[in-house]
Amino acid sequence: MENSLTPLLNAANQIILGKDRQIRLAVCCLIAKGHLLIEDIPGVGKTTLSHTLARLFGLDYQRIQFTSDILPADIIGSSVFDAERHEFRFHHGPIFNQMILADEINRSTPKAQSALLEAMEEEQVTVEGQTYPLPKPFFVIATQNPSHQIGTFPLPESQLDRFLMRIELGYPNREAERALLQGEQRHKIIAELPVMLAPEQLNALQQAVTEIYASPALLDYVQNIIDFSRQSDEFSAGLSPRGGLALLTASKAWALMEQRHAVIPEDVQAVLAAVAGHRLKAGSTDAASIVAPILEHVPVV
Amino acid sequence: MLIALGLITLPHSQHLPLPLFLFFVVLWTWRFIAIWKPEWLPGKITVFLLMLAAIGLLYSQHQGVLGRAGGTSLFVVALGLKLLEIRGTRDIYLIVFLGFIVAATEFLYQQNIVMAIYIVLVCIFLLATLITINGLHAKISPTLKKAGIIVLQAMPIAAIIFVLFPRIEAPHFKWLDAEKNQVTGLSDTLEPGAISELGLSPELVFRVKFDGDIPPPDERYWRGPVFTYTDGKRWRESPNRFFKRYMDTPRFKGKAYHYTLLMEPQNKPWVFALEMPAHFEAPLQRNSFYQLITTKDPTQRAEYKITSYTHFNTGYLTKTELKDTLQLPGKPSERIVKLVKQLGGFDLKPEQFIANLFNYFRQENFFYTLMPKKMENKPIETFLFERRYGFCSHYATAFVYLMRVADIPARVIGGYQGGELNEAGNFLEVRQANAHAWAEVWLHDKGWSRFDPTTAIAPERVEQTLDIEQQIATRTLTIVTPEVLHQSMDWLKQAKQVLGSVDYSWQRWIINYNRTSQQGIFKHLGIKDLKTIIYWLLVLVGTVTLILARFILKNKAQPVDPAVKLYRQFCQKIPDVTLNPGEAPYRFAARCRQAHPKQAETIDRIIQLFVKIRYYPNSPKETLEQLKKQVDHFSCT
Numbered sequence: 036m037e038n039s040l041t042p043l044l045n046a047a048n049q050i051i052l053g054k055d056r057q058i059r060l061a062v063c064c065l066i067a068k069g070h071l072l073i074e075d076i077p078g079v080g081k082t083t084l085s086h087t088l089a090r091l092f093g094l095d096y097q098r099i100q101f102t103s104d105i106l107p108a109d110i111i112g113s114s115v116f117d118a119e120r121h122e123f124r125f126h127h128g129p130i131f132n133q134m135i136l137a138d139e140i141n142r143s144t145p146k147a148q149s150a151l152l153e154a155m156e157e158e159q160v161t162v163e164g165q166t167y168p169l170p171k172p173f174f175v176i177a178t179q180n181p182s183h184q185i186g187t188f189p190l191p192e193s194q195l196d197r198f199l200m201r202i203e204l205g206y207p208n209r210e211a212e213r214a215l216l217q218g219e220q221r222h223k224i225i226a227e228l229p230v231m232l233a234p235e236q237l238n239a240l241q242q243a244v245t246e247i248y249a250s251p252a253l254l255d256y257v258q259n260i261i262d263f264s265r266q267s268d269e270f271s272a273g274l275s276p277r278g279g280l281a282l283l284t285a286s287k288a289w290a291l292m293e294q295r296h297a298v299i300p301e302d303v304q305a306v307l308a309a310v311a312g313h314r315l316k317a318g319s320t321d322a323a324s325i326v327a328p329i330l331e332h333v334p335v336v
Numbered sequence: 337m338l339i340a341l342g343l344i345t346l347p348h349s350q351h352l353p354l355p356l357f358l359f360f361v362v363l364w365t366w367r368f369i370a371i372w373k374p375e376w377l378p379g380k381i382t383v384f385l386l387m388l389a390a391i392g393l394l395y396s397q398h399q400g401v402l403g404r405a406g407g408t409s410l411f412v413v414a415l416g417l418k419l420l421e422i423r424g425t426r427d428i429y430l431i432v433f434l435g436f437i438v439a440a441t442e443f444l445y446q447q448n449i450v451m452a453i454y455i456v457l458v459c460i461f462l463l464a465t466l467i468t469i470n471g472l473h474a475k476i477s478p479t480l481k482k483a484g485i486i487v488l489q490a491m492p493i494a495a496i497i498f499v500l501f502p503r504i505e506a507p508h509f510k511w512l513d514a515e516k517n518q519v520t521g522l523s524d525t526l527e528p529g530a531i532s533e534l535g536l537s538p539e540l541v542f543r544v545k546f547d548g549d550i551p552p553p554d555e556r557y558w559r560g561p562v563f564t565y566t567d568g569k570r571w572r573e574s575p576n577r578f579f580k581r582y583m584d585t586p587r588f589k590g591k592a593y594h595y596t597l598l599m600e601p602q603n604k605p606w607v608f609a610l611e612m613p614a615h616f617e618a619p620l621q622r623n624s625f626y627q628l629i630t631t632k633d634p635t636q637r638a639e640y641k642i643t644s645y646t647h648f649n650t651g652y653l654t655k656t657e658l659k660d661t662l663q664l665p666g667k668p669s670e671r672i673v674k675l676v677k678q679l680g681g682f683d684l685k686p687e688q689f690i691a692n693l694f695n696y697f698r699q700e701n702f703f704y705t706l707m708p709k710k711m712e713n714k715p716i717e718t719f720l721f722e723r724r725y726g727f728c729s730h731y732a733t734a735f736v737y738l739m740r741v742a743d744i745p746a747r748v749i750g751g752y753q754g755g756e757l758n759e760a761g762n763f764l765e766v767r768q769a770n771a772h773a774w775a776e777v778w779l780h781d782k783g784w785s786r787f788d789p790t791t792a793i794a795p796e797r798v799e800q801t802l803d804i805e806q807q808i809a810t811r812t813l814t815i816v817t818p819e820v821l822h823q824s825m826d827w828l829k830q831a832k833q834v835l836g837s838v839d840y841s842w843q844r845w846i847i848n849y850n851r852t853s854q855q856g857i858f859k860h861l862g863i864k865d866l867k868t869i870i871y872w873l874l875v876l877v878g879t880v881t882l883i884l885a886r887f888i889l890k891n892k893a894q895p896v897d898p899a900v901k902l903y904r905q906f907c908q909k910i911p912d913v914t915l916n917p918g919e920a921p922y923r924f925a926a927r928c929r930q931a932h933p934k935q936a937e938t939i940d941r942i943i944q945l946f947v948k949i950r951y952y953p954n955s956p957k958e959t960l961e962q963l964k965k966q967v968d969h970f971s972c973t
Contacts, residue, residue, distance in 0.1 A: 330918045333917070335920050
């Protein structure tokens with residue numbers, strides 16, 4: 036585990052400077068088989084992060100730039116008349132890749148958004164009565180601008196729920212900024228990045244996540260968090276059962292990255308903001324302050 | 337549930353008029369059968385007709401529903417009718433609560449401890465029904481257990497309320513008392529054979545606790561009404577109750593017996609003192625027949641302190657007495673005069689005549705029986721010359737009659753004789769079965785003297801089993817009943833005596849707990865006014881409720897993981913660092929390390945052990961022991 040993930044994390048840290056925690060969360064999300072949503076203002080490195088991850092994992096990837104006039108067919112693909120064969124042939128859209136970078140997903144109309152999100156949920160695409168399975172593994176890393184920016188269609192809660200994690204990047208600190216200003220151009224480095232994790236290694240990691248042990252005491256803690264989120268006045272809606280499952284799976288993946296066989300409360304607390312933030316308060320970007328009352332009030336032992 | 341209701345109504349069979357009770361039994365049986373054959377349940381019209389019948393029955397038996405018996409009957413009959421129309425849960429609730437009321441009415445009749453226990457048991461059954469309705473348990477035994485627990489939990493509160501709740505000195509419900517109390521007991525007329533019904537009743541009449549020695553069995557005569565006037569069949573008290581002798585005390589001799597008499601509820605104000613009562617206190621009075629009368633309500637239990645002497649001389653004979661005690665209903669028949677003559681009644685001394693008469697009873701073919709046949713015409717002659725099977729009253733009345741024929745003043749005394757010694761409580765229990773009748777003859781030098789012709793009958797002539805003969809012979813019991821028979825078995829007797837002793841305490845401390853005794857307790861506790869009583873009540877009931885609640889909740893609380901216990905101990909051992917509720921172990925450890933860098937290693941080890949036990953699979957037991965050791969040894973100083 037260590038051998039496989041540590042170089043990957045190190046390499047990513049070379050590209051995106053000073054964001055060790057966010058990178059770990061993003062990797063954690065991927066080995067927990069979840070889709071990732073990165074939300075922040077333009078220019079802080081959302082796209083760079085997703086590109087980096089795609090390269091390092093060695094997956095076929097395709098970037099889809101969402102715009103206000105993008106149509107579902109631009110994502111999924113469409114039937115095109117083949118003049119030679121005199122028939123319609125399905126032209127696979129960019130979604131038929133192992134990793135999709137959905138850039139600025141909230142700038143498109145809900146119609147186009149839902150085309151992507153349906154595919155995320157069902158892992159298949161149905162066009163004109165014909166079902167086409169999506170490749171495996173299938174990841175979506177979506178980026179979005181904060182909803183208060185002009186020209187955005189915020190994702191509804193039901194669709195946000197399909198992302199295992201949402202992370203924010205934030206401005207780099209002073210040192211990182213200086214290094215960034217001094218260094219090479221990022222996209223050049225990315226293009227030269229080697230593959231750090233073979234597909235079978237990723238598969239093994241994903242399998243290992245499911246085998247991490249969660250003791251009854253830990254499940255008590257997770258349930259207490261869920262109950263608290265449902266009963267507290269702080270949140271309009273509590274965590275759904277899917278949210279609860281997501282929290283546990285993410286905690287297991289985190290425990291794996293921390294090289295443990297069992298989940299401990301620290302793992303839950305580490306992933307809580309990323310997993311629960313967008314589920315509890317869709318509009319807000321500050322996930323840490325959203326889950327702060329949970330971390331403070333739900334007793335660990 | 338039906339069984340529980342049947343059990344509840346069962347003891348009422350003693351008081352309810354037979355038709356009403358049968359009516360209930362029929363309805364109950366009907367309902368019972370309907371469990372298997374639901375189509376047999378009556379329709380609306382039938383129920384309506386049954387209701388009319390019930391109203392009719394109630395009126396015919398009680399002329400209304402006021403009063404104790406009437407009210408009870410109303411409830412019992414209503415319960416029976418309601419049984420026939422159980423449709424929803426609501427009806428079952430109604431029936432169960434009616435059942436509770438019927439159970440409570442039982443205490444209007446009987447308040448002894450056996451009945452109390454019985455009612456509690458039946459109430460547990462009823463509670464179990466309620467529990468089943470609410471679907472908490474389906475099986476019988478856990479339901480019963482739960483009901484029992486509920487009753488047990490209610491006990492302390494009941495006890496507190498019993499002691500502290502302000503007692504209102506019962507504003508006597510006259511309509512309750514006015515009714516004829518169907519307590520059996522001696523009546524104010526004596527008809528030979530009448531006492532024999534009492535002879536079968538083991539019901540307690542009074543208990544006597546002696547300060548010191550207990551008189552020997554053959555001196556245990558408890559004096560009741562004195563029957564002077566006779567019409568040949570029945571014997572009555574003389575209407576002249578207060579004449580000169582009223583103020584006058586006999587000359588007492590010998591040993592004085594001091595004792596406390598606890599009378600059970602009676603119809604008559606008679607207090608059965610040991611012959612002859614010398615000193616007593618208000619509310620007791622003595623009439624001219626040396627009988628003690630209470631001026632208080634005899635239907636309440638009461639305690640009296642009395643001193644008696646078994647040897648006495650009443651001295652002279654008044655004119656009224658002479659006239660009354662020689663009274664005869666018309667001329668005696670020739671047969672009787674002949675008999676008296678033959679026994680020397682007209683020429684011998686009275687003592688000699690009495691001795692002859694005793695011999696006559698003994699030698700002729702006389703029998704003692706508990707169940708004499710009724711002698712309608714001229715009972716005395718029939719008894720003396722034809723039947724010769726008699727009960728104490730037959731012997732006493734015949735004896736007195738013959739005395740009067742011989743011109744000797746004589747009268748019949750009713751009362752009780754004997755009494756069984758309760759060794760557990762060291763008191764005498766006198767029951768209805770001890771009811772007795774004997775004779776009193778006025779002799780010149782001795783005054784009124786007791787003669788008990790029943791003793792004249794030789795043991796071998798008693799028409800009963802050997803046991804009874806022996807008991808008659810030893811005078812431990814005058815009248816023997818089948819129930820008393822069993823008592824000769826030793827262990828049974830002991831058990832009975834223990835029970836009697838418990839019941840005695842029950843009567844003294846629970847039933848007799850009235851306003852006066854309550855005020856005694858209040859004085860002890862320093863309670864003066866109603867407000868303080870209410871405070872006490874609230875505080876005590878509240879405390880008990882809290883204790884019970886804690887007990888119940890504690891049982892439900894999850895057992896705490898021993899590892900967590902140790903972890904908390906450890907957290908408390910670290911100065912300056914307190915565990916926040918949301919703080920995970922390693923983060924806490926980090927803070928601790930910062931505060932106490934010297935202990936960093938130990939802290940880490942402890943936290944690692946804890947996390948291993950709590951969050952890792954299958955940690956061996958030794959790990960917990962290790963943790964315990966580490967935590968025990970840990971100290972920051």
